[in-house]
Amino acid sequence: MAKAFGIVTSTPRRVNVYGLQDCRPAGAFSFLGRYRVIDFPISNLTNSGIENIQVYLNKFPRSLTDHLGTGRQYNINSKNGRLQLLYCNHNNHNEVYNTDVSDYLDNMDYLNLISQEYVVIQPCYMIFKQDFADVLEEHIQSGADISMLYHKVNNGRDHFLSCRVVTVDKDQRITSLSENRGNRASQSVFMDSYVMKKDLFIDLVKKARDYSSTFSLAQMITKECEEQNLNIRGIQHKGYFAAICDLQSYYDASTELLDMKVARSLFSDDWPIYTRTTDSCPTQVFEGANIYHSLVSDGCEIEGTVANSVIGRGVKIGKDAVVKNSIVLSYSEIGPGVHMEYQIVDKWAKVIKTKELIAKPDDPGYVKTADRL
Amino acid sequence: MKHSNMLAMILAGGRGSRLHELTSKVAKPAVSYGGKYRIVDFPLSNCANSGIDVVGVLTQYESVLLNSYVAAGSRWGLDTKDSGVFVLTPREKAESGLDVYRGTADAISQNIDFIDQYNPDYLLVLSGDHIYKMNYAKMLDAHLKAGADATIAVLPVPMKEASRFGIMNTDADGNIVEFEEKPAKPKSNLASMGIYIFSWKNLRKMLVADMKDPNSDHDFGKNIIPTMLNEGKKLIAYKFEGYWKDVGTIDSLWEANMDLLNKQNGLDLDDRSWRIYTEDVSALPAYIGPNADVDRIYITQGCELEGEVKSSVLFTNTVVAEGASVVDSVLMPGVKVEEGAVVTRALVASGVKIGKGAVVGSPDSENILLVSKNVKGVE
Numbered sequence: 079m080a081k082a083f084g085i086v087t088s089t090p091r092r093v094n095v096y097g098l099q100d101c102r103p104a105g106a107f108s109f110l111g112r113y114r115v116i117d118f119p120i121s122n123l124t125n126s127g128i129e130n131i132q133v134y135l136n137k138f139p140r141s142l143t144d145h146l147g148t149g150r151q152y153n154i155n156s157k158n159g160r161l162q163l164l165y166c167n168h169n170n171h172n173e174v175y176n177t178d179v180s181d182y183l184d185n186m187d188y189l190n191l192i193s194q195e196y197v198v199i200q201p202c203y204m205i206f207k208q209d210f211a212d213v214l215e216e217h218i219q220s221g222a223d224i225s226m227l228y229h230k231v232n233n234g235r236d237h238f239l240s241c242r243v244v245t246v247d248k249d250q251r252i253t254s255l256s257e258n259r260g261n262r263a264s265q266s267v268f269m270d271s272y273v274m275k276k277d278l279f280i281d282l283v284k285k286a287r288d289y290s291s292t293f294s295l296a297q298m299i300t301k302e303c304e305e306q307n308l309n310i311r312g313i314q315h316k317g318y319f320a321a322i323c324d325l326q327s328y329y330d331a332s333t334e335l336l337d338m339k340v341a342r343s344l345f346s347d348d349w350p351i352y353t354r355t356t357d358s359c360p361t362q363v364f365e366g367a368n369i370y371h372s373l374v375s376d377g378c379e380i381e382g383t384v385a386n387s388v389i390g391r392g393v394k395i396g397k398d399a400v401v402k403n404s405i406v407l408s409y410s411e412i413g414p415g416v417h418m419e420y421q422i423v424d425k426w427a428k429v430i431k432t433k434e435l436i437a438k439p440d441d442p443g444y445v446k447t448a449d450r451l
Numbered sequence: 452m453k454h455s456n457m458l459a460m461i462l463a464g465g466r467g468s469r470l471h472e473l474t475s476k477v478a479k480p481a482v483s484y485g486g487k488y489r490i491v492d493f494p495l496s497n498c499a500n501s502g503i504d505v506v507g508v509l510t511q512y513e514s515v516l517l518n519s520y521v522a523a524g525s526r527w528g529l530d531t532k533d534s535g536v537f538v539l540t541p542r543e544k545a546e547s548g549l550d551v552y553r554g555t556a557d558a559i560s561q562n563i564d565f566i567d568q569y570n571p572d573y574l575l576v577l578s579g580d581h582i583y584k585m586n587y588a589k590m591l592d593a594h595l596k597a598g599a600d601a602t603i604a605v606l607p608v609p610m611k612e613a614s615r616f617g618i619m620n621t622d623a624d625g626n627i628v629e630f631e632e633k634p635a636k637p638k639s640n641l642a643s644m645g646i647y648i649f650s651w652k653n654l655r656k657m658l659v660a661d662m663k664d665p666n667s668d669h670d671f672g673k674n675i676i677p678t679m680l681n682e683g684k685k686l687i688a689y690k691f692e693g694y695w696k697d698v699g700t701i702d703s704l705w706e707a708n709m710d711l712l713n714k715q716n717g718l719d720l721d722d723r724s725w726r727i728y729t730e731d732v733s734a735l736p737a738y739i740g741p742n743a744d745v746d747r748i749y750i751t752q753g754c755e756l757e758g759e760v761k762s763s764v765l766f767t768n769t770v771v772a773e774g775a776s777v778v779d780s781v782l783m784p785g786v787k788v789e790e791g792a793v794v795t796r797a798l799v800a801s802g803v804k805i806g807k808g809a810v811v812g813s814p815d816s817e818n819i820l821l822v823s824k825n826v827k828g829v830e
Contacts, residue, residue: 111736112752150525151731338738338755350733357728359720360486360751361737362711369745375736376487376751377721389736392721 080130082196082214084123086116087178087270088136088166090294092240093203096325097424097444104322105133105202106141108407108425110335111375111390114145115322117152117353118207119200120161124152125349126210129159130194133202134181136166145354152352164188177294179286189280197279199295201270205320205331207344210273213313217273222311224278224299226252227271229319234258234265240323242268242296246312255300269315270296318344329422329442332388332405336371358391366397375408382412390425403439410445421445457591457648458571459498460539460562462555463491463510463517463579469700472823473800478510480579481517482704483783483801485711485720486751486766488729490698491521493584494577495536496727499527501587504534505569508579509558511541511551520730527728539565554669560658571651576671578645582707583695584718584725585646590689594648600684601654601676603627604646604691616642617672619688627686630676641688644695647671653684694718705798705819708764708781711749732767742773758788766801775805780812789828797822 089104098107105116116133123131131149135142142163149161164185169175182189196217198210208227217225228244231237243258243265258265272279272295286298302308318340320331335341345351358377363369368383377392382399389395390407396414404421406412412423413430420437423429426448435451437443445451463480473482480491491508498506506529508521517538524536539562541551552558559566559576566574573594575587585604594602605619613634619641620629631637657675661667667674679686694717698704710716720727734753739745744759753768758775766784771777775788776795783801788794792805797812797820805811806828812820 338740341735341738345735352733355731357726359727360711360749362714363745363748363750364714365747367746369739370743371739371741373736373738374750379721384739 080126080128081194082128082198082210082273083130083132083192083194083276084120084128084210085197085199086119086123086131086133086202087199088134088181089202090178090270091173091176093323094240095322095328097422097446098325098328101447102138102141103136103202106138106145107203107322107328108390109205109322110332111373111388113351113353115205116142116145116202117351118205119202120146120149120152121349121351122200122206122208122210123198124154124352126198126208126214128198128210129154130162130192131160132162132164132185132188134164134166134178134185136176136181137168139163139165147354151354153350162188174292177292179283179293179295179298180291182283182295183287186280186283189276192276195275196273197276199270199272199279203322204269204271205318205322205344206269206315207317207346207349208271208315213273216313217311220250220311221309223308224272224274224302224310225313226255226299226310227269227315228266228312229269229315230264230266231319232264234267235260235263237327238265238267238321238323241321242270244268244312246314250311250313252303252310252312255296255303266312266314267319267321268296269319269321272299325422325442325444326440329405329420333386333403336373336386336388356391367395382414404442424449427451456571457503457573457575457587458505458507458566458569458651459494459503459575459577459587460507460509460559460566461491461494461577461579462558462645463508464512464552464555464558470698470704471701471821473701473704473798473821474512475823477516478512478514478579480508480510481520482698483766484582484698484704485708486749486764487732488727489520490582491517491579492527492727492729493582494579495521495527495529496725497583497585497587498575498577499529499728500725501585503575503587504529504531505571506536507562507565508536508538509540509552509562510538510579514538514540523730526730537565554667554674555671556658556661556667556675557669559654560662560669563655563658566651566655574649574651574654576645576647576649580699581644581695581697582718583644583691583693584722584727585691585693586725587646587648590646591648593687593689594650597625597687598685599648599687600650601679601686602648602689603676603686604644605641605688606644606691606695607640608642610637610640613637613640613642619643621688625687625690627680627688630672630680632672641690643672644691646691701798701821702819705781708749708798709762709779711764712747712762734768740773743771758790779814792826792828794822796820 166181286293361378370385374389375391381397392409394411400417402419406423407425410427418435421443423445424447429451432451524530696707737750737754740757749764757773758771769782770787772790781798785802788805789807791808793810795812800823804825808829809826
């Protein structure tokens with residue numbers, strides 16, 4: 079039996095993905111054709127042997143409720159494990175009240191009931207692979223009060239600007255947690271992931287509440303870092319890491335995984351990424367179609383040309399259509415002769431009458447859910 | 452859902468020896484088909500979609516894989532409180548010792564105790580080796596409307612091929628008046644699909660009697676159906692129209708896969724109102740590399756294509772390396788075709804590796820080549 083339970087947080091306010099976020103939280107974003115972003119943190123937990131998982135649902139809970147269901151698809155034993163969907167009160171009048179701490183306070187009774195000694199917290203909008211059994215072991219061995227995951231990047235000046243960064247001393251102690259102001263290229267990006275004792279976690283949540291109703295857990299821990307009351311340690315993550323904070327980072331994360339060498343660092347046989355099956359049939363590629371350097375999900379019918387793109391389930395691409403450097407989400411249709419480049423086409427959209435949609439790599443276009451063009 | 456009053460039994464005992472090495476380790480119903488399916492997914496999904504809750508799968512040949520495969524009834528949604536998929540192999544009984552199934556009817560007779568647990572009004576008997584989509588609930592409606600004792604699904608076949616099938620001769624109202632197994636001079640073109648609905652009480656009595664008959668072959672076609680006709684029972688033919696394929700040989704299995712390359716293939720696996728359910732595999736979507744050359748193919752998750760792939764059906768986790776060529780072929784799950792290898796008019800069995808530069812199959816072969824063992828590369 080695992081010593082820890084897992085938490086996957088709701089979408090923090092700093093995440094703002096144009097269009098995609100209009101009707102769903104970040105965890106429900108379709109990713110790489112057949113996944114949703116939340117499949118990655120949940121698979122991390124179940125692959126690490128953690129089967130008691132709480133998922134916090136704030137605004138727009140429908141798509142995640144649908145997708146997660148009982149959690150059976152994540153290989154969770156339905157008797158001694160549990161995927162718990164916890165609803166939170168969203169404050170529509172003033173967004174400043176919508177913090178992870180308020181989500182936890184809304185569900186404090188269910189946190190108190192947990193019997194595991196430790197908690198593993200992960201965000202719903204970051205994509206990475208991490209064995210938390212190892213992290214937990216290191217956390218216990220080190221005697222730290224809190225262990226936090228970070229990832230070293232060298233493009234911090236113009237990327238990860240919605241993330242927090244940490245400074246780590248030579249003993250792996252975290253000496254500061256602050257906003258990434260883009261002042262340096264080399265940064266240690268905080269992965270919004272923590273391991274600590276459940277009791278300490280609950281104490282910190284209550285402390286944050288008493289300090290300010292708008293305080294998040296990260297802000298509380300920033301304060302703890304400054305006051306140096308706790309032993310807070312950093313654990314460096316290695317491998318693929320992406321934070322989906324805006325439309326550009328969503329586009330970049332999707333397209334950089336078209337490089338199979340990169341993809342293999344995230345997907346491996348011993349670390350399956352589980353998701354919900356939709357029982358789609360395989361994909362039909364017809365005579366005259368061309369496909370290059372692309373990922374194509376099941377259930378598609380392809381008659382045109384697809385290059386450097388990610389194609390979701392059940393997408394139809396008509397004759398002589400050209401889909402280049404684009405991401406087409408499930409069940410959309412690209413009509414005959416349509417030419418598109420650098421587009422993100424949301425679910426159920428039909429691009430038929432507009433014959434040309436061309437944007438730029440550093441500013442991809444977005445076609446709304448179920449839109450008709 | 453509340454219990455359906457019809458229970459299904461799938462006859463999956465066949466070894467499928469004409470599929471050669473494909474069935475040396477697995478029973479025929481567990482053979483892969485159509486990129487991501489196994490043959491048994493079709494009758495099981497048909498059952499689930501027809502509102503049948505309890506399905507027995509009767510097998511005696513190499514049942515380990517089939518057993519573990521169908522035991523995960525959740526794949527077909529057959530895992531509610533009142534539903535399930537059960538593999539029924541011959542077992543030792545107190546009064547009779549261990550008997551293998553002596554025939555199709557005997558396979559049912561030996562499991563009367565299983566069926567009695569559910570006490571169904573109707574029993575649906577299916578064969579586990581055909582590819583088709585069919586609503587058995589509609590067939591039951593026809594059975595009830597006619598007040599029949601047995602209803603047999605029939606498929607109109609070309610008259611010149613009728614002598615290869617079990618043929619039902621019917622009157623103008625669809626009542627079966629005669630059954631002829633592979634007649635030299637067929638009087639009708641209605642071939643039995645091996646799909647029967649029986650009113651259970653009556654069939655149960657007949658099976659008990661048949662078990663004791665030393666001269667019986669204990670077979671539905673040879674014994675039970677003729678006896679019912681002799682006794683003047685009401686048997687009706689239920690005409691099926693649609694895609695139906697017996698994949699009994701390598702050529703017909705290859706052909707049934709190739710059918711999927713046509714836009715109007717009749718099977719329409721994309722029909723969201725009648726989905727065929729199968730194993731859920733954790734694999735990336737199909738990846739097509741920068742130098743790949745693909746045309747007219749059927750692909751699924753886990754495929755990694757870097758070479759030339761034309762007019763072929765590729766199953767889960769197949770890899771075609773750069774410089775390799777796969778044409779008019781079927782690659783079953785996990786097949787790897789290495790650099791420079793050429794595969795033409797072949798059916799490559801699960802997990803087989805075609806080494807660098809190897810050449811298998813030929814464009815003008817009469818029959819499809821079955822490749823069931825790794826092929827060494829050419830240095």
